[in-house]
Amino acid sequence: MLDRAVLEDLLAEVRLAPSVHNIQPTRWRLLGNDALLLLEDVTRRLPAADPSGHDVRLSHGAAIEGLSLALGRRGLKLAEVEPLIDAAASDGVLPVARITIAAGREPDGLADFVSARTSWRGGFRPLDQAGEAALYMFSAMVGDVQLVRGAEAIDAIARLADEAGFHFLCDDAHRAELLHWMRLSRSDPSYERDGLSAEAMAMPGVVAFGTRFVLGPLFPLLRRLGLAATLASERGKFANSAVALFHRPEGEDPLTTGRAFYRAWLMLTAQRLAACPVSVLADWPASNRQLVDRHSVPPGRRLVNVFRLGLPAGSPPGGKARLPVAELIV
Ligand SMILES: Cc1cc2nc3c(=O)[nH]c(=O)nc-3n(C[C@H](O)[C@H](O)[C@H](O)COP(=O)(O)O)c2cc1C
Known part of the structure; x- marks a missing residue:
């Protein structure tokens, strides 16, 4: 079933999955004709933005879902994903999971949206009737999201996002890493x-x-002058948007969370909606708590991330920055 050529073919699709800061931390090793090792390139971690490694592991989860979708297009399926708990890193890579492949699966319709999905960081146009219907379909189909609508509630979230973002930007290591x-x-x-x-x-x-100057050498001065927060503000980007609070069961392995996160993003792409995660809202405990309380995230669920979403006011950027497939196989 699997050989180097098939793996390269699969990875051309798998590498389109989202990853935090587009660090693309996932590597692959063939273990025979029906098994793969998923490894982490430990040189690509984000010690300042992601000290626990949660977002890197979630990114691996998105890559696993990408593999599942790519396999489905070829009549194959993921038979098992076995997380490797006590593995040690060597030669800059850490084994994360052993994946077994089997024959026979109906293709998954979401695979058709893998190449169209993108992080949309531009503005949004007002939602028309079709846009409203798309949002409704998206939230009805994805049990893991709480949709927030209404200009006042969205603007409150936009201001909270600025506060959360600024909180992290004030950390020198975080800014340097970004x-x-x-x-x-x-x-x-x-x-x-x-x-x-x-x-x-x-x-x-x-x-x-x-x-490069605002986030670099000028930041301390701009902060003292009270200008840094204004320059870093993304409040305007929330105009005409909706917000989706993405939540998953507390205690879930981020490898599993990442699979659901990617599927949710593909589902909104399938509805012709555009979106971008605003991770700072979930990462900063103060904003996470406020959103959970204000918007009644169900008990037992963890607010994992927040999407700003809607109808894009423009076309998505051209080609995606991605590592060559050959570099992903170790
Ligand atoms: C766990 C995770 C967190 C992310 N957080 C943010 C974010 O806060 N802001 C943002 O603009 N993009 C965020 N992204 C999107 C990535 O930057 C994006 O997936 C990557 O740059 C690749 O681009 P693409 O999504 O257009 O393929 C996040 C992605 C993941 C997987």
């Missing part, structure tokens, strides 16, 4: 490989140019 993964100019050799390109972040060139 800048490290930003690809602010096409002359960056990694522009098409990984990280957050100016185009993907919907930043005009001049803003991208200024960002």
